[in-house]
Amino acid sequence: AQSVTQLDSQVPVFEEAPVELRCNYSSSVSVYLFWYVQYPNQGLQLLLKYLSGSTLVESINGFEAEFNKSQTSFHLRKPSVHISDTAEYFCAVSSYTDKLIFGTGTRLQVFP
Amino acid sequence: GAVVSQHPSWVICKSGTSVKIECRSLDFQATTMFWYRQFPKQSLMLMATSNEGSKATYEQGVEKDKFLINHASLTLSTLTVTSAHPEDSSFYICSARPTGPNTGELFFGEGSRLTVL
Numbered sequence: 001a002q003s004v005t006q007l008d009s010q011v012p013v014f015e016e017a018p019v020e021l022r023c024n025y026s027s028s029v030s031v032y033l034f035w036y037v038q039y040p041n042q043g044l045q046l047l048l049k050y051l052s053g054s055t056l057v058e059s060i061n062g063f064e065a066e067f068n069k070s071q072t073s074f075h076l077r078k079p080s081v082h083i084s085d086t087a088e089y090f091c092a093v094s095s096y097t098d099k100l101i102f103g104t105g106t107r108l109q110v111f112p
Numbered sequence: 113g114a115v116v117s118q119h120p121s122w123v124i125c126k127s128g129t130s131v132k133i134e135c136r137s138l139d140f141q142a143t144t145m146f147w148y149r150q151f152p153k154q155s156l157m158l159m160a161t162s163n164e165g166s167k168a169t170y171e172q173g174v175e176k177d178k179f180l181i182n183h184a185s186l187t188l189s190t191l192t193v194t195s196a197h198p199e200d201s202s203f204y205i206c207s208a209r210p211t212g213p214n215t216g217e218l219f220f221g222e223g224s225r226l227t228v229l
Contacts, residue, residue, distance in 0.1 A: 032217070043118070043205055043222040044156075051217075090155065099146060100207070100218050104155045 002027040002093045006103035014111050015083055021076040021106045023065075023091035033074040034092040034100070035065055044090065050074065061085075086110045114140045116208050118221035125196055126229055132192045133224045135206030141186035142208035146218065147179075150203040162189045186211065196228045 007022045025031060032051050036044040048059040055067040065076045074091060091103040115138040125131050135145055143164050148156040160181050161169045168181035178200075180192040189208075193200050203225050207218040 034217070036220075041203075041223075041225065044207075044220040046217070046219075049217060094218075099158055099161060101158070102148075102156045107153075 002031060002095060002101050004091050004093050004101055004103035006091050006106050008106050009104065010107045010109065012109045012111065013081055016080045018079050019077065019081050019085075019108065021089050021091075021108065023074045023076065023103060025072050025074065025091075025093045027072075027093060027095065029095045031093050031095050033065075033067060034094075035059075035063070035074070035076050036090045036092060036102075038088045038090065038105075040087075047076075047089070081108070081110050083110050083112060114208075114210060114219040116206065116219045116221040118206055118224050120224060121222060122225050122227075124227045124229060127197050128195055130192055130194045131196055131226060132190055133204055133206075133226075135189045135191070135208070135221055137187045137208045137210075137219070140208075140210045140219075142189075143186060143211045144209040145183060145189040146207045146209075147181060147189075147191050148205045148207065150205060150223075152203075156205060159191075193226065196226070198228045201226055201228045 003026045005024045013019045034049045035047040037047045038044050048057045050057050050067045058064045063078045089106045092100050094100045117136045119134045145162040147159045150156045159174045162181045162183040164183045170176045183189040203223050205223040207220045
């Protein structure tokens with residue numbers, strides 16, 4: 001079975017500052033990794049995903065995450081955040097045949 | 113991209129009544145759909161896995177007689193909260209896995225907020 005740990009429940013940051021949201025996973029098999037974003041009272045939107053290939057994946061809005069197998073991590077980063085990035089971010093893991101398991105979420109709060 | 117629609121997005125009901133929430137994949141077929149529950153400021157907890165044409169598989173601690181799941185077609189799954197009580201108030205989110213090679217990726221609905229008075 002897989003599990004996901006998001007180490008930070010809240011991350012406050014000023015606008016235009018860099019940010020890193022941490023995610024570690026555990027699994028005995030190869031995994032797929034995802035970051036989802038949730039805005040208030042909305043469903044989840046896929047931000048980016050790692051399925052195979054290049055370990056650095058990027059989203060269209062400037063986020064990136066790097067799959068590190070040795071450290072079992074998939075941290076999310078953005079070099080310069082905007083107010084509009086304020087949201088809840090969920091890291092998730094699944095294997096080829098298993099369901100999607102979510103971390104507890106990280107609340108990113110961007111201040112002007 | 114693949115779109116999943118949930119209906120209703122908001123529902124308020126009286127205690128003791130039943131509420132049905134629909135989850136539809138609009139532009140793809142989904143053999144498997146998942147139902148999640150999210151309490152305020154918490155993560156998503158998987159309730160059950162719904163497979164088209166067969167019984168749903170419920171996670172430990174989820175009452176299958178209370179949360180009835182039906183997956184009658186490749187584009188529709190329904191969750192019925194029976195005899196709802198205030199503690200069932202929550203945000204329910206469905207997701208769908210497209211048929212074909214499994215990449216592990218799921219597409220999520222916008223969620224349905226249930227308030228039981």
